[in-house]
Every structure is written in C-alpha cells, then in structure tokens.
Amino acid sequence: MARSTSPSVRRPWSATAIRGWRHEIALSIATFLVLFIAWLIAPWGPYFVLLCAGIVIWQRPDLRSRFQGKAQARQAILRLQAAFWICMVIGRTGEIPTVQRIEITSVGRTYLVHLPAGLHFEVIEAYAPELAAALGVRQLQVRPVQENASYITITEVLVDPLPANLRSGLTTAQRVDLWMPIPFAVADDGHVVHLGLPEHNLLMGGEPGSGKSVALSSIIAAAALDPSVSLTLFDGKQVELAMWSRVAERFVGPDQEAAVDALEQLRTEMDLRYTSLLKQRQRKITPDTIHGLHVIVIDELAFYLRGGKKDRRDQFAELLRDLVSRGRAAGFIVIAATQKPSHEVVPTWIRDLFAFRLAMRCSSSDASDTILGQGWAKQGFSAASIDPSKRGVGYLLAEGGVPVLLKTPYLSDDEIEAIARRAQKLRAK
Ligand SMILES: Nc1ncnc2c1ncn2[C@@H]1O[C@H](COP(=O)(O)OP(=O)(O)OP(=O)(O)O)[C@@H](O)[C@H]1O
Ligand SMILES: [Mg+2]
Structure with a gap:
C-alpha cells in the first residue's frame, strides 16, 4: 500500500x-x-x-x-x-x-x-x-x-480547460456525416468529446442561462450540414431555434396543439419506416437504407409537458414516450432540453429512455441527479458544483459510463446564420 x-x-x-x-x-x-x-x-x-x-x-x-x-x-x-x-x-x-x-x-x-x-x-x-x-x-x-x-x-x-469561449469547428465545415461521431465539446482534460448520435437519444437539463440552447444549436448545425438528415424542431420559446427553421422539415413554436400534431405525424412516419424495413427484411435503418436519420429537437420540454390543457399534455407525453422508446431502430434521434429538471417535468420513465444525458449547471444536486441519474452527485458528479459564471459547462453521461465535465462551443447568431445558409444550399442540391 x-x-x-x-x-x-x-x-x-x-x-x-x-x-x-x-x-x-x-x-x-x-x-x-x-x-x-x-x-x-x-x-x-x-x-x-x-x-x-x-x-x-x-x-x-x-x-x-x-x-x-x-x-x-x-x-x-x-x-x-x-x-x-x-x-x-x-x-x-x-x-x-x-x-x-x-x-x-x-x-x-x-x-x-x-x-x-x-x-x-x-x-x-x-x-x-x-x-x-x-x-x-x-x-x-x-x-x-x-x-x-x-x-x-x-x-x-496547465491552462484553464474550460475557457470562456470555444470556437466550433462547424463554422468552417462544409458537410457532416451524422452517421459518424460528431465533435460536440471539449472535456476538462482537453480532449474533444464526440457524440455518436445514431440509435441514441440525448436529454439535457440545466438552470436558465446554463447553455442548453447553445448546445442544441451545435447539434442542429451538425445535423443540418448532413443533407440526408431530416430535422423537426420544437421550441417552447420560439426564438431559440427559429434561425434553424429554414433547414427544418417542421418547426413547432409554443403551441401545444401543433406539437401534438407534429408528434402524431412523426409516429406515422416511424410506423411507415418500420413497414418498409419489414418488407426489406431489415431490423434497423443503416447508412445504406433509403431513409435517412431524423433528428427531433425539443427545447423547453417543460412547456409541452407541464403547460396547457391536461389532455394535451398527456397526449404529448405519451407520443414522446412512444417516439423515444420505439424510434431508435427507425433512425429517429430525440434531443430534448429542459430548464427545470425536476421529477414532475422529467419523470424517470421518460429520463431512463435517454441513453445520453447532459446536466448543465443546476441549482441543486437533486436537480443534477434528475438528469444524470440517481447517485451520481454523491459520487462527486454534480452539476450544482459548476461555477455559475461558466456558461456551456456540464456533465455528459454517454458512452464511457462515467460523467465527463465538458464545455460546449459557442455559436454566435452570425455563425448560425452562415451555417444555416450553407446547409440550405447543400439541401437544395
Ligand atoms: N458554450 C458556451 N460558451 C460561451 N457562452 C455560452 C455558452 N453557452 C451559453 N453561453 C452564454 O450563455 C447565454 C445563455 O445560453 P443559452 O441560451 O443556451 O441558455 P439556456 O440554458 O438555453 O437558457 P434558458 O433555459 O433560459 O433558455 C448565451 O447567450 C451565451 O451568452
Ligand atoms: Mg434556452
């Protein structure tokens, strides 16, 4: 010893x-x-x-x-x-x-x-x-x-591993292949953290201003630059993701009726994909199948799961559960963010369907555990310990099985505009 x-x-x-x-x-x-x-x-x-x-x-x-x-x-x-x-x-x-x-x-x-x-x-x-x-x-x-x-x-x-501003490689990328792991953030040991999105869903949580929408924009940018990927965006605040609406198949604002309709359409699309896979004797979508990946991004999950009429809320929750639990093999990737990671907003039966979880700065260890899973805070992985002045910093629980402290890059409005324009041209071709 x-x-x-x-x-x-x-x-x-x-x-x-x-x-x-x-x-x-x-x-x-x-x-x-x-x-x-x-x-x-x-x-x-x-x-x-x-x-x-x-x-x-x-x-x-x-x-x-x-x-x-x-x-x-x-x-x-x-x-x-x-x-x-x-x-x-x-x-x-x-x-x-x-x-x-x-x-x-x-x-x-x-x-x-x-x-x-x-x-x-x-x-x-x-x-x-x-x-x-x-x-x-x-x-x-x-x-x-x-x-x-x-x-x-x-x-x-030797230097601050989580600097105030990190530039995104996507600002200069001409094209992305979403079937391959995409560079998502930089870990506190200086390594670039990649996310392999196919067959994985990602849940993000964190207090207001912690950097959820910025992190979502990085993922949307990567998906937009792959013209084979379809995008459906839900934005409970309307303005956070609006700049990406031109590359999205559907964009739903703070409207619960429209959100339920969009999820119903997605379910129909998912069932059609499964029928097509059955005919082709395949079990899941691959880069060779005719259907591309479909990325569904939901910013402000709480708006859709907690607000409005109860029957609409329940309908939304049930459709979301169905999409997250059955959509994996059909090429559906759900990425959701919530400001208030409490059990009422993210019940464990929804959280546990998300393989990847990102806890940005949270106000309490309980809130952090709501995203990462019970017990991580006790083991020293609590997003409540993140310095509130460090925006875009969070714990990611993904493939390694242990949360990794990381910092996401920042995309300015001009950079988003430029990427969205490039992605639109790529898609028009
Ligand atoms: N990765 C980052 N690098 C640098 N600054 C960041 C980063 N992420 C967020 N910020 C700063 O924090 C601000 C708030 O970020 P963002 O809108 O993503 O927060 P949010 O978690 O979505 O908040 P809300 O819950 O209120 O929507 C940004 O406008 C930006 O100034
Ligand atoms: Mg936001």
Missing part, C-alpha cells in the same frame, strides 16, 4: 531510479562510444563527428524540433516520477508508477501510467492535490482506464 514504511517492504529504489533514467544513461554511453571509436580512428575524429552532428542539427530544423519535443516529454516524465517519489506514491514492491506514454493536449499533458502492485486508481486520485502541488501545476486529473485496472491516465492541467 502507498506510504507504507514497514521494514518488511522491499524498496529497491536505486534500481527503480536507474530505470527512470535509462534513456539518458543509454544516450550518454552511446555518445561516449561513438566519440571514443572516432578518437581511435584518428585524433581529430571526435571533432569531425561533433561537426557533422552540428551541421545535421543546423540543416534539419524538423529533426531539431522533434528532438526538442522528445527531450521536453522526457523531462516531464522524470518530473512526474520524481513527484511520485517525493509524495511517497510507492507500491507494495517498492516501485513507483511508470509512465508508458505522454500526449500533449490543449490543456497540458496526459500521461498513461502503469501502476505497480498495491496501487490502484483511487489511491492515486487521493494523492492528486499533493502531486499537483509537488509539480507546481494548476490541477491534476486522474482517470481510470476502463479496459485495464492497472493503468490510469494523469492529466497535468
């Missing part, structure tokens, strides 16, 4: 330290040998070798920067390993964790680390603040590697 100072613990620290410096030692020995052989050949041999090396380094800036990059990475690895020693992060056999790979990300460096016997993810996670202080960095993020418990990733965060 870490920190153990028991005399029975064998600690071959000198062997481990030598292993940590093995590359430097090997390079020094190789340099010495080359110079020695050159000296044996001729007394001026070492000068000639050094001159040649100098010319190569001078003439090849690419080699120079590669060498420099490798040297910096090596230095970073040695610093981390020194921090393990300083903080006594030592396994049962007296070994410290070893760095297998290093990757430079937009926020700093991510290390793939192998743990010796006696150490596991939770032990290292508990050491994170101490290690961060020893390294003198902003923060250290420790994540388990799902496939193998003896590996973890450690991210050294």
Whole structure:
C-alpha cells in the first residue's frame, strides 16, 4: 500500500531510479562510444563527428524540433516520477508508477501510467492535490482506464480547460456525416468529446442561462450540414431555434396543439419506416437504407409537458414516450432540453429512455441527479458544483459510463446564420 514504511517492504529504489533514467544513461554511453571509436580512428575524429552532428542539427530544423519535443516529454516524465517519489506514491514492491506514454493536449499533458502492485486508481486520485502541488501545476486529473485496472491516465492541467469561449469547428465545415461521431465539446482534460448520435437519444437539463440552447444549436448545425438528415424542431420559446427553421422539415413554436400534431405525424412516419424495413427484411435503418436519420429537437420540454390543457399534455407525453422508446431502430434521434429538471417535468420513465444525458449547471444536486441519474452527485458528479459564471459547462453521461465535465462551443447568431445558409444550399442540391 502507498506510504507504507514497514521494514518488511522491499524498496529497491536505486534500481527503480536507474530505470527512470535509462534513456539518458543509454544516450550518454552511446555518445561516449561513438566519440571514443572516432578518437581511435584518428585524433581529430571526435571533432569531425561533433561537426557533422552540428551541421545535421543546423540543416534539419524538423529533426531539431522533434528532438526538442522528445527531450521536453522526457523531462516531464522524470518530473512526474520524481513527484511520485517525493509524495511517497510507492507500491507494495517498492516501485513507483511508470509512465508508458505522454500526449500533449490543449490543456497540458496526459500521461498513461502503469501502476505497480498495491496501487490502484483511487489511491492515486487521493494523492492528486499533493502531486499537483509537488509539480507546481494548476490541477491534476486522474482517470481510470476502463479496459485495464492497472493503468490510469494523469492529466497535468496547465491552462484553464474550460475557457470562456470555444470556437466550433462547424463554422468552417462544409458537410457532416451524422452517421459518424460528431465533435460536440471539449472535456476538462482537453480532449474533444464526440457524440455518436445514431440509435441514441440525448436529454439535457440545466438552470436558465446554463447553455442548453447553445448546445442544441451545435447539434442542429451538425445535423443540418448532413443533407440526408431530416430535422423537426420544437421550441417552447420560439426564438431559440427559429434561425434553424429554414433547414427544418417542421418547426413547432409554443403551441401545444401543433406539437401534438407534429408528434402524431412523426409516429406515422416511424410506423411507415418500420413497414418498409419489414418488407426489406431489415431490423434497423443503416447508412445504406433509403431513409435517412431524423433528428427531433425539443427545447423547453417543460412547456409541452407541464403547460396547457391536461389532455394535451398527456397526449404529448405519451407520443414522446412512444417516439423515444420505439424510434431508435427507425433512425429517429430525440434531443430534448429542459430548464427545470425536476421529477414532475422529467419523470424517470421518460429520463431512463435517454441513453445520453447532459446536466448543465443546476441549482441543486437533486436537480443534477434528475438528469444524470440517481447517485451520481454523491459520487462527486454534480452539476450544482459548476461555477455559475461558466456558461456551456456540464456533465455528459454517454458512452464511457462515467460523467465527463465538458464545455460546449459557442455559436454566435452570425455563425448560425452562415451555417444555416450553407446547409440550405447543400439541401437544395
Ligand atoms: N458554450 C458556451 N460558451 C460561451 N457562452 C455560452 C455558452 N453557452 C451559453 N453561453 C452564454 O450563455 C447565454 C445563455 O445560453 P443559452 O441560451 O443556451 O441558455 P439556456 O440554458 O438555453 O437558457 P434558458 O433555459 O433560459 O433558455 C448565451 O447567450 C451565451 O451568452
Ligand atoms: Mg434556452
């Protein structure tokens, strides 16, 4: 176990330290040998070798920067390993964790680390603040590697991972294939988070102004730039998604009758698709079938599920449940956002149908759990802990099975206008 100072613990620290410096030692020995052989050949041999090396380094800036990059990475690895020693992060056999790979990300460096016997993810996670202080960095993020418990990733965060404004790659994209995972946000470890939308529904929740409509716009932009995708938009506020109405097959404003009608039409379309699939002896829509994906976006779900007449509300809830639960194989993707993520607005029987959930800043841990699922707040994943001034930040529960803190890019009105115009042209073709 870490920190153990028991005399029975064998600690071959000198062997481990030598292993940590093995590359430097090997390079020094190789340099010495080359110079020695050159000296044996001729007394001026070492000068000639050094001159040649100098010319190569001078003439090849690419080699120079590669060498420099490798040297910096090596230095970073040695610093981390020194921090393990300083903080006594030592396994049962007296070994410290070893760095297998290093990757430079937009926020700093991510290390793939192998743990010796006696150490596991939770032990290292508990050491994170101490290690961060020893390294003198902003923060250290420790994540388990799902496939193998003896590996973890450690991210050294050097810059703010969730900056005020992130530019969307969609502003310049000419075309998107929605069958492929789309870049959706940037995680707090600097990695781009992709969403594979086919066969998945997404539920978003968060307090007013937390960034739900902005996140919805990113997804609509991607769907709009795939001309094979149909779009149906429901907007309880009318103005949030109105800019996308020109690329949508249907746009429903704050009108419950129209919303129920639109859902009924979608159900008819879904049943027709299933009849067609049955005829073609297929079980689900694929990129090769004639029907494309159909993305249904509902902003302000509470307006349709809580407002108006009771029979209309019930009708809407039932049609939505049917669409979300049966629409997956027919190529229907439902993306819904709600301002008030309470049990009355999002009953668990609706929430549990959504495989992907995004909790933007919430006013309480209960509200956060309403979106992500019971128990996540207790495990430290609560959207109530998000700084209210950080718009567009939220916890996404998707494929990895553990919520990821991320920040979505911002699309200005002009950018939305430009993307919508491009998508309209693409569709007209
Ligand atoms: N990802 C983001 N990056 C930068 N700023 C953002 C981001 N998301 C939201 N904002 C800022 O927050 C404001 C509110 O965002 P948005 O309209 O998406 O909130 P909302 O959750 O939909 O609120 P409401 O529930 O009231 O509709 C935006 O106008 C923008 O200024
Ligand atoms: Mg909104």
